Amino acid sequence: MNYTYYIADVFTNQIFSGAQIAVFPSAEGLSLVQMGLVARELNLSETVFLAQKEGVESHYIMKIFTPRGEIDFAGQTIIAAGYVLAACGNKLPADEAHTTVIFEQNTGKIQASISHSEGKASFIQFARTVSPVVDYYVPTDNELAGFLGINQAHIDTKKYATRLVSCDVPYLVVPVYYYEAVRDAAFNFSAWSQSSAPQTAAQEILIVSPKTPYQDSDFAARLVGPNIGAHEDPPVGSAIPALAAYLCSFDHMQKGTYTFAVQRGDDKMRRSILNLEMDHKGEDTLNLRVGGEAVMAAEGTMFIPKI
Numbered sequence: 001m002n003y004t005y006y007i008a009d010v011f012t013n014q015i016f017s018g019a020q021i022a023v024f025p026s027a028e029g030l031s032l033v034q035m036g037l038v039a040r041e042l043n044l045s046e047t048v049f050l051a052q053k054e055g056v057e058s059h060y061i062m063k064i065f066t067p068r069g070e071i072d073f074a075g076q077t078i079i080a081a082g083y084v085l086a087a088c089g090n091k092l093p094a095d096e097a098h099t100t101v102i103f104e105q106n107t108g109k110i111q112a113s114i115s116h117s118e119g120k121a122s123f124i125q126f127a128r129t130v131s132p133v134v135d136y137y138v139p140t141d142n143e144l145a146g147f148l149g150i151n152q153a154h155i156d157t158k159k160y161a162t163r164l165v166s167c168d169v170p171y172l173v174v175p176v177y178y179y180e181a182v183r184d185a186a187f188n189f190s191a192w193s194q195s196s197a198p199q200t201a202a203q204e205i206l207i208v209s210p211k212t213p214y215q216d217s218d219f220a221a222r223l224v225g226p227n228i229g230a231h232e233d234p235p236v237g238s239a240i241p242a243l244a245a246y247l248c249s250f251d252h253m254q255k256g257t258y259t260f261a262v263q264r265g266d267d268k269m270r271r272s273i274l275n276l277e278m279d280h281k282g283e284d285t286l287n288l289r290v291g292g293e294a295v296m297a298a299e300g301t302m303f304i305p306k307i
Contacts, residue, residue: 002301003027006087007044008080011237011264011272011292018265018272019235020297021080022047025088032063032070033307039065041302045235048077050085050103058092059102060085072106073168075237075274075290079124082112083294086121107168125275125291132245132286135164135200143195144174148207148224149186154178159210163249164200167241172202175209179220182209183266187224203227206239208246217263217273219243236264237274237290244278244288255280 005024012018022042027035027049039047046064053059062081064071082101085091092099092114099114103126112126138144144162145152155162160175176182185207192198204225212220221236221243228234236243240262247253247260257279265271278288 001029001306002303003030004299004301005042005047006084006296007298007300008083008294009270009297010076010079010083010235010294011274012270013293013295015295015297017270018294019046019076019080019237019270020044021077023077023080023084024049025081025084025091027051027063030304031307034304035063035065036069037307038302038304040067043067046071046074046077046080048081050081053104056102058100060104062103062105064105070106071238073238074235075126075240076235077237078103078110078112078126078290079237079292079294082114082124082126083121083296086114086116087296121294123291123293125289127287127289128241129285129287130167130241130245131284132242132249133166134245134249135166138162138164138172138200139195139197143191143197147188147191147195147197148174148205149188150176150181150184154181159252160250163246164202165242165246165249167245169204169238169242170200170202171239171242172197172200172205173242173246174205174207176207177209177211179209179211179213182207182220182222185222185224187226187228187230189226192226204239206236206243208243212263214263217261219260219262221262221264233265233269235272236262240274240276240290241286241288244276245286248278248280248282248286253280255282 156175
């Protein structure tokens with residue numbers, strides 16, 4: 001059977017930038033095995049399969065696959081799915097201001113709001129409430145520098161500190177002083193395996209710097225790890241809740257609502273801009289909103305045989 005799919009460039013307003021996400025807006029009838037094979041064939045960071053919930057308007061079951069298999073949550077897929085559904089024209093009811101849609105991922109229901117400008121989707125934002133767990137047991141700075149391939153002196157030990165943060169998925173968040181340290185980091189698997197890092201259960205490290213050469217961003221972020229290729233710069237949408245919880249874990253962050261722009265990549269590496277809003281109340285749960293733009297890059301048809 002033939003299925004139409006779209007490829008959206010997410011967290012950007014420039015084609016050939018941002019994160020490439022494939023979306024099948026009408027994936028009813030596809031099995032998990034078929035979805036996995038399709039994702040492997042497209043070989044993008046994520047492929048999204050949407051099936052409208054029977055009898056419920058603007059409510060979609062969302063399945064997310066990487067080339068390696070199914071995952072439970074990804075923030076960038078919500079932006080891509082909302083944008084593609086709005087672009088399809090007949091998938092979502094739209095008014096002059098915004099459209100609301102529910103995406104049901106494996107982790108639960110997530111509400112997204114799609115803003116419109118001149119009849120087109122211009123900004124997609126979703127809200128999440130997370131219950132973060134912050135652990136102070138982390139590798140030494142010497143170990144961090146060794147498996148990240150950076151100068152130990154560039155690890156921030158004054159305003160911030162390395163912490164293990166989990167919002168369902170654990171991330172080792174490493175603050176650095178300089179933007180160049182984010183971009184130049186080179187993960188060393190041998191040093192990683194010989195350090196105490198594997199004991200943390202975090203398979204991905206989020207390197208963050210509050211310095212960036214771009215005026216439209218407050219932080220530069222990059223994911224590295226044992227399962228990430230040496231030259232890859234994967235989307236960071238899934239790590240944004242952990243980053244928000246990480247920032248709120250420091251005493252110098254006063255209670256209140258904060259808005260940040262987080263950049264991933266650079267002009268040569270599909271630069272993305274993620275907008276983060278978080279309500280820091282010093283409670284066990286954290287309310288946050290993540291948003292961004294998207295542009296359409298491709299439309300295609302795939303013949304998917306029954307298996």
